[in-house]
Amino acid sequence: MDQLSERLECARRKLKDPNYHKLSEVEGIVKELWFSLSFREAFVIIKVDYTIGRMSQPKMLSSPSVNKKLLDKKCELSSRFTFFENKLKQLTDDERGKLSGIARLSLDQLSAGIQNNSVTPLEVLHAFQSKVIEIQKNSGNSGICEFISEAEDEARQLTENPRSDDKKSPLYGIPVSVKELLSIRGYDCTIGLIKLIGQPKSEDCVVIRVLRKAGAVPFVLTATSQLALTTNGFNPIFGNMHNPVSEKHEPGGSSTGEGLLIRQGGSPVGIGTDLLGSIRIPSAFCGICGFKPTATRISTIGVVDLDPRNVLPPFRVAVGPMGKRVVDLVRVMQVLFESSMFDMDPIVPPIPFKSDMYEAKDRKSLVIGYYDTIDDPSIAQTVPSVRRAVARAVEIVKNAGHHVIPFSPPRPLDALQLILRAVNPDGGQTALRLLSNEPLSDQTQAMRSAVTVPDGLRGLLDGMVRNHVGAPAAWAKMMQKLNRPRDLLEVMHQLRVYRREFLQSMEQTGHIDVLICPVWAYPAYEKNTPSFYSNPPMIYTGLYNALDFPAGSVPLGQVTREDVEQSKELAKEHGKAKDRYHEHLLTMQSESFGLPLAVQVVGKPYQDEMVLRLMHEIQIGSELNKR
Structure with missing residues (x-):
């Protein structure tokens, strides 16, 4: 040797x-x-x-105490599920038949039925409890953590003693599913971590209190992807989740359970959270609607955060609705943008829902910018199906009388670096601590490994990744810990500078009001996709968390055979050009036929209602085109 x-x-x-x-x-x-x-x-x-x-650890648990904690939790969940199942079995056949019909109604139809007394809040609750049980028994893929026991008494009280003042609320008597990160008194918030089992919250978060005051009935908690930081369906406590359209594909995250449950009809509307796309990504992957408002417009008191000290301003988690239709999201926002929230959390700007902006009474025609990919060799490029969805959305809004112009996000690679540093200033040490002694998915295993790379090797690792995988996957240097206070202040300053630059670019391009763009570089990805390919498209959503712009995802058809064939041909071209990264990314599309497609609609800060308006127009326009 x-x-x-x-x-x-x-x-x-x-x-x-x-x-x-x-x-x-x-x-x-x-x-x-x-x-x-x-x-x-x-x-x-x-x-x-x-x-x-x-540096990494075994995926299996070895601690008897940890295993016992997990087993006890699973037994508790099973017992609670059986309790609700047996309770609903006591209903007559006629009652069950009526409930089945109720569960098929839209949110507005349910609200109208409660208003005219053709259905009661208790019947509506039982209808969706029954639907959740049906989904869970048939597939084990409902996305729920557990039923909220108090929902029964709340719905019964609303039925037997109607609150006349609150009955006008669009959510009065409506069951609402809730992502586990929103604290509810007496219930755990585990984010897929066994160490957080058995630590129930002591009080409701502000959003839950506002919903209950409006007559809504939180009835089930839904699961997140592990650590609420990944886009797969791995959750060792409540069970692994898969895409409701295809078992071979991931459902998106981290509001994973909401995406599954709503897509399968198990909830009329739900509440998720979004830090880097956690509402919009599962909405796009599962084929439902999701909306991330301007983060400061909704209270986050009582919303669980991994460590609020470890995210730099203006980044903050946003709370938003998920539903089958855009109008469902609007109903939730009408309730949340209400004076009771401003009283409970005076820091929230007291801006009520702007009906004139949503109903287009102030401006009929908008200037809409669009892009179908972020055109930078170091950014994951979109596949043909996604570009076609953007083109279709642009055609719909153009036919509706809006003016459309191309737009390019400024300095996207610099923006990506700022995003990764702002949400990871400690170099991932918080995540590393939380993941210790936990079973890991491939994504969290890769995350843990990336965190442990010594700073002196990060540049070399990026060089290796560029050569062997591709430039879009070379993130190691960008995820390096910020060691000095000056470094933290500089990132915060550069985020403010970039926000102003982005707004100026929208103005200079053509006085743009709203953007239409991709949610993700491709449709839902297959299970076991390496993190080199499953993580880089995060910039498409994370960009608008960094800017704190309101943004939503609206479904727009499915992947066609032609889309798959185009990806196949493009993969060959990228192979000839020795672009391994996009050759592989395009080859991944071979199994994407029939998966949901979506587009992202983005507006300026505090113009949430304008975003919802355009999302609604796109959804209505796409449905008219089908007829």
Whole structure:
């Protein structure tokens, strides 16, 4: 064995040794190997050994106490589910037949039925409880955490003692599903982490209090993807989830359970949260509507955050609705943008729902900018099906009398770097701590491995990834910890600068009011897709969290055979051009036929109602085109 090979073998042994910490020596060896062309493959081996062999952990649990906690929780959930199932079995056949019909009604139809007394809040609750049980028994893929026991008494009270003042509310007597991150007194918020089992919340969050005051009935908690930071359906507590359209594909996240339940008719409307696209992504993947409002317009008191100190302003979690139709989202926003929320949380700007803006009484015609991909070689490019969906949305709004012009987001790669640093200023140490002693999915395993890469190796790792995978996956350097207070202040400053620049670009391009663009680079991806491909499209949604612009996802058809064939042909072209990343991304589309497509609609801060208006016009226009 020659001298360099001996040093390679020595480095590999040290990297695998969990007690070895002399990284300076290892970095020197790695750098020497990197600049030796004959040993570039050896560097790949070293990197794999380092991140997976030394720093990552087994996916299986080994602690008896942790296993017992999980088993106890599953037994509790099973017992509670059986209780509700047995209770509903006591209904007569006629009652069950009526409930089946109720569960098929739209939100507005349910509200009208409650107003005219043709159905009662208790019947509506039982209808959707029955539907959830049916979905869970048939597929195990309902997306629920658990039923909310108090819903029965709340619905009975609304039925037997109607509140005349509140009965005019569009959500009066309506069951609402709620993402687990919204605190409800007496219930856990686990975000898929076993260590958080058995820590029930002591009070309701403000959003739940506002909903209940308006007569809504929170009836079920829905599951998140693990850590509420991934777009897959992995959840070791409540069960892994898959796309409701295709078992082979992921449902999106982190408002995963909401997407599943609403798509399958198990809830008339739900509440999710969104930090990097967590409402819009599952909505797009599952084929429903979802809306992320301007974050500061809805209270986040009592909304669980991994660590609010670890996200830099203007980033903050946004609370928003998910439903089958845009008008369902509007009904929720009409309730939330109401004086009771402003009283409960005086920090929220007291801006009521702007009906004139939504109903287009102030402006009939809008200037709409659009783009069908973020045209940068270091950004994941969209596939043909997504570009076709954007083109279709543009055609719909153009036919409706709006003026449309092309638009390009300024400095997208700089924006991506700011996003990753703003939501990860500690270099992922909070996530690393929370993921300790937990079973991990491939995505959270990759996240954990990425966090543990020493700063001295990040640049080299990015070089390796660019050569072996592609530039869009080279994130290691951008996820580096911000070590100095000045670094934190600089990122916050640059985010403010970028926000002004983006607004100026919209103005200079043509006084743009609203944007139409992709939600994601492609439709729902297959299970076991490597994180190199499942993470980079996050910029399409995360960009508008960084800007704190209101943004929504509206469904627009399905992937066609022609879309799949176009992706196949484009994959060949990218292969000839030696663009491995997009060759693989396009090849991934071979199994995408029939998956839901969606577009994203984005507006300026505090113009949420204008975004909802355009989303509604696109949904109505697409339905008219089908006839």
